[in-house]
Amino acid sequence: MAGIPKKKQPDSKPLLTYDLTKAIAELGQRISNLKEFDVKTLIGRLDANAKALEDKVNDTLSDIFGYDSEEYRNYAILSLDTLPIEVGGQKQSLPVLQKAYQILSKKHYSRIGRIPKRTTALPNSQ
Numbered sequence: 616m617a618g619i620p621k622k623k624q625p626d627s628k629p630l631l632t633y634d635l636t637k638a639i640a641e642l643g644q645r646i647s648n649l650k651e652f653d654v655k656t657l658i659g660r661l662d663a664n665a666k667a668l669e670d671k672v673n674d675t676l677s678d679i680f681g682y683d684s685e686e687y688r689n690y691a692i693l694s695l696d697t698l699p700i701e702v703g704g705q706k707q708s709l710p711v712l713q714k715a716y717q718i719l720s721k722k723h724y725s726r727i728g729r730i731p732k733r734t735t736a737l738p739n740s741q
Contacts, residue, residue: 638679642727645672649724654713665695665716672723690727695719 652668669692680686695716698707707715 634679641675641679642730645675646724646728648672649720649727652716652720654717654720657709657713657716659709660696660698660707660712662696668720669695672727676727686730690730692723695723 648668648671652665656662656664673687673691676687676690696712697719698712698715
């Protein structure tokens with residue numbers, strides 16, 4: 616029996632110099648959004664403002680690199696909430712929740728800030 620063929624990894628979208636400049640600016644904005652996110656506004660788990668921020672970052676990454684690209688998978692935010700879910704257990708206190716979100720948002724803006732700056736060399740791509 617033949618093995619299951621592996622799915623080819625999709626190529627990342629090539630970035631022209633103009634695209635790269637625009638992408639860097641957009642990523643800078645998302646990094647600022649993550650830095651400025653005020654965890655004191657959280658009202659509980661699965662907070663709408665946190666979800667909106669996750670979506671903004673992920674949409675920007677998708678627009679730049681492509682949704683199914685390796686870069687998207689490496690840098691996308693799955694969730695800013697990483698605390699364990701305890702069914703029937705004690706709820707996390709709001710200060711614990713806020714601290715967890717704060718730590719993870721810092722981790723994400725540090726990671727996104729290290730995205731390799733790559734471009735496709737094309738004649739007159741400026």
